Amino acid sequence: MQRFINDPNLVVEDTVKGFVKAHSDILRLGQNPRVIVAKDAPVAGKVGVITGGGSGHEPGFMGYTGKNMLDAVAVGELFSSPTAKSFHDAIREANGGTGVICLYGNYAGDNMNVKMAVRLAAKEGIEVATVVANDDVCSAPPHEREKRRGVAGEIFMWKIGSARATQGGSLEEVRAVAQKAIDNCRSIGVGLGPCTLPAVGHPNFQIEPDTMEVGIGHHGEPGVRVEPLKSAEAIARDMCQIVLDDHNLPAGTEVAVLVSGLGATPLNELYILNDTIETEISARGLIIHRTYIGNYFTSLEMVGATLTVFALDAETKALLDVEANCTMKL
Amino acid sequence: MTDNAARVIGRMFSDISIAIDAHKDHLTALDGAIGDADHGITMSLGFNAVTNELAGMDLDHVAASAVLASAAAAFLNAVGASTGPLYASAFLQAAKVLEKSETLSLENHVEMIVAMTAGIQERGKGQRGDKTMLDAWIPATEAAIKAQNDGADVRVLWNEVIHAAEAGANATRSMVAARGRAARLGERSLGHVDPGAASAVIILRAMKNRLDFS
Known part of the structure; x- marks a missing residue:
């Protein structure tokens, strides 16, 4: 198949470079080159909202960084969870002093890396809440809903959680409404x-x-x-x-x-x-x-x-x- | 001159990296059957990061446990996916074993295998039969303990470990995945060897080839 790539091993690097150039009016590259940060983030006093996921889903994940949307996004390899370090750095970039929420999809790698990042952030005194998306109906039967994958419903979870954070919601209020969004x-x-x-x-x-x-x-x-x-x-x-x-x-x-x-x-x-x-x-x-x-x-x-x-x-x-x-x- | 323990561990990681690179396409093909085809790439990336990190260390003047801890950090910072946290935990637990005594005694070989498996199990909350890397690591650990109790020498012990890991990996063919990305396939994961179990065998074999000469 014919594709627009330079080096198959640099697809994510090259994607991020072009992405940041295209959207410099709303976002920037974080200190960690695998973290995308909203232009105004962190906003002092606002709950930071982050996500992260593998690349290859564009505009999935990074494309939803912005004002009244995600404050920071951790970027993984193609179809592969970001590292714990990238999630941790996204948390730091989004931290406005009133806690950070990580709204992510239910995949084994993301679960483990987010958990490690949350622990690292806690050591620095950043309180982090999480909501895990599981909207993909066919990935497990209803009585095993906690096993379902997170897919496009994550966008609604991000939108709702981010909007609540913008309105001054506390970490718990943002968590509760983001959870309600994905549950629905x-x-x-x-x-x-x-x-x-x-x-x-x-x-x-x-x-x-x-x-x-x-x-x-x-x-x-x-x-x-x-x-x-x-x-x-x-x-x-x-x-x-x-x-x-x-x-x-x-x-x-x-x-x-x-x-x-x-x-x-x-x-x-x-x-x-x-x-x-x-x-x-x-x-x-x-x-x-x-x-x-x-x-x-x-x-x-x-x-x-x-x-x-x-x-x-x-x-x-x-x-x-x-x-x-x-x-x-x- | 015999290599010190830190240098042996350093060489062991370079052996693992070479072996993973040699099997990269095979691992990726296994993952393609039941997952997202990135396992070979991810493992290769992780162990290359480890060898790069270790290349910058003066292995004559660091403890073997520090080499394992550095390997854990390098692997974790390079690899996301689930393999990043799982193997980082494994190497960190192995580092803790060597912190107690910085020698590559047969007892420590066994303790490291036990600790690595415990690290993976603790992080991933997996069980035997879930069709994951633990289906190679758990039998390998049991074989190591049994061989040690039977008074086996280093060669025999590692042969038993590899034999058990291979049998465990092959047995994943008849398992239905319960964890990881393949778990969502249910019975359609039957008939395929788990790529994580296959790479576990490659890692253990590289460990054997380095450690049973040490």
């Missing part, structure tokens, strides 16, 4: 084509022609079932059914809907999916407050899409509407 998110991914780590050079799994992987992970983890490829309408209906059955929301609930491409799916196909998604969600009596469509959280050049449905209440709806300035429209 459900996501599903469908993969039509695999992705390739440049340093590996070939896809790490195959999706046979005319098939699709339902429940695919954000790192090319194979899905939980393989099915013949169907029409966009049928796929969108399946995605809605899986997400909404798990969600079990009463009619009249307001929701935010996020349809994200996984990297190589054109935007028009996301709109084709959304045509059915809107119909299906509305047919269940749910009220769509806002819809987000685009490459919000990708997996290199994977072909596919994710659907996230975020059930709102008065508090999270108001926080969702707080204006933010990051690289993506939120």
